[in-house]
Amino acid sequence: MKRNKKERQLLLKDTIEEKPFITDEALAKMFEVSIQTIRLDRMELNIPELRERIKSVATNNWNETVKALPIDEVIGEIIDLELDNRAISILDITAEHVFSRNKIARGHHLFAQANSLAVAVINDELALTANADIKFTRQVVQGERVIAKARVIEVTSSNRTAVEIQSYVDNETVFTGLFEMFRSNDNKEGEQS
Template sequence: MRMERLPKRQRHQQLSKLLDENPFLTDRELTRLLKVSIQTIRLDRLELAIPELRERLKQMAERSYDSIRSLPLDEVIGDVLDLHLDKSGISLFEISEEHVFSRSGIARGHHVFAQANSLAVAVINDEIALTASADIRFVRPARLGEKCIAKAYVRSSRGQKAKVEVITYVGEEMVFQGDFIIYRSASETKT
C-alpha cells in the first residue's frame, strides 16, 4: 500500500506554497513550474480546494473592496448609550471584520482610539471641541466580535482646557485607558 512515490504530496505542498506567494499564477504557468501536465495541476487544485485564478482574484478584490468601504470614520464612532454633557458619556462599539488585522483578529489601535476620542469630544458641551493631546494605553487587545464599552468622565474643565478620562471595557476587562485634553472654543457660557 505505502507507495514509494509521494511526489504528489510534495507537489501539493509546493503548489500551495507557490500560490501563496503568488496567487496570480495560471494553471499553465504552474505546469512550467511543477513539470506536470495541466490536468494534474487541475486535479491538484481540486483536491486542495484551491479555486481557479479568476475566482482567486475576485475574492482578493472583494476583500480589499470591503475594507476600503469600511474606513469612513464619521461623527461619533460607536453608539452613544448615555451622555451627560460636561460630565460623562458611554458608547458602545462592536469590533467587526473591517476593524481587525485579518491575521490575528485583533482590532487596529486607531479604531479603539477613535471610539474613545470621539466620545471625549462629544461629551464636551461646546460648538468646537478639539483634541489637544492624549496619553493612552492599550491595556489588552480587543478582538473580533467583542463589544467595547467606552466610559468618559470629565475630570476638570477650566477655561479652554478640559481633561477627559476614557476607559474602555470588554465585559469586566479594561482594554483601553486614555487621558485626553480637549480644547473648547470659548467659555462654557456659550452653549
Template sequence: MLEQNPFATDEQLAERFGVSVATIRLDRSALHIPEARERIRRVASDRQDELRSLDEQELIGRLIKLELNRYAESELTVQPVHVFRKTGIVRGHILFAQINSLATALMDADVALTAKAELRFYRPVRLGDNVRARVDVIGEHGDVVRCRAVSQVNSEIAVQGIVWVHKDPANLGADFMDEGEAR
C-alpha cells in the same frame, strides 16, 4: 452577573456558567430578562444629558452615560471589521476613535475638536472583547478642556491617557500653546 454587567451577551453568559446559549435564552425568557440590546437601550435612556457636539451615530461605540462637561461612558463590542485579519487584534485607531469621540461628545458645545491626545496602550484587545471607555473632565483653560480617558476590557486597562478638547475650534491656535496651559 447581569446586575454587575447588564451588557453581557447570551454567549458570554453561556460561557461563564458552562451551559448552551439556548439554555441562557430560555432562562432569560422565563425570568423576563430582556436581551442585551434592550438592556443597553434602557441604560442609555437613563443618561441625564443629550449630545450637542456630534450626532449619536458619529460616536464610536454605544453611549452608556453622559453628563455634559463632567464625564461620559461608552461600550464597544469588537467586530471583525475592527481587527487585523491575521492576528484578530484591534487596530489602534479604533480604540483611539472610541475615546476621542467620547471626549468630544461630552462637551457642552455646538462644535468640539480634539486639540491633543496622549494615550498609552497597555494590552491588546481582541475580536469579541467588550471595550468600556470612560472620559472625565479634569481641567479647563479657556476653551480647552483636559480629560482623563480610560478603556477597559474585563476590568483590565487597555488604553489610558489624556485628551484635550477645544470647544471653540475657530480659536484653536490662539488658545492652545502647550500642555501646561490646559492643566
C-alpha cells in the same frame, strides 16, 4: 464545579446586577454552561439582553444631545450622555476593525471610539483634541463589544477640559486614555478669566 439550575439562576441574577455590562459569552464561561443556557436563564428570569440592559440603565438619565459634532460622526453608538460630565458608547468589533492576520482590533479604532466620545461629551460647539496619553491594556478581538466610558475630570483652564476614557470588554479594561480637549468656550462667558 457545575451548579444546579436554581443555584445558577440566583448567582446569574446577582452577577448581572453587579456587572450589568457582562456578556452572555462571559457568563457562559463563568458558569461553565452553554451560551444558549444563559439565554434561557435570562428569559426565565426576565433579564433583557446586554444591549437592552445598557440602554435601559443609561437612557434613564439621557436627555441631552451631542453638541460638538453631529451624532452620526461619533464612532460607536452613544447610549448615555450628560454634557461636561459623562458619556458611554458601545462599539462592536467586526472584520473591518481588525488586522486581517490575527483578528486583533487595530489601535486606531479603539482610539477613534474614545476620542470621539471625548469630543461628544464636551458642552460646546467646538471641541478639538489637544493631546492624549493612552494605554492599550488588553487585546480586543473580532466579535467582542467595547464599552467606552467618558468622565470629565477637570476644567484645566477656560478653554481646556480633561476627559478620562476607560474602555471595557466584559468589565475588563482594554483601553484607558486621558484626553485634554480644546474648546471654544463661547457659551461659558461667565467662566472666562
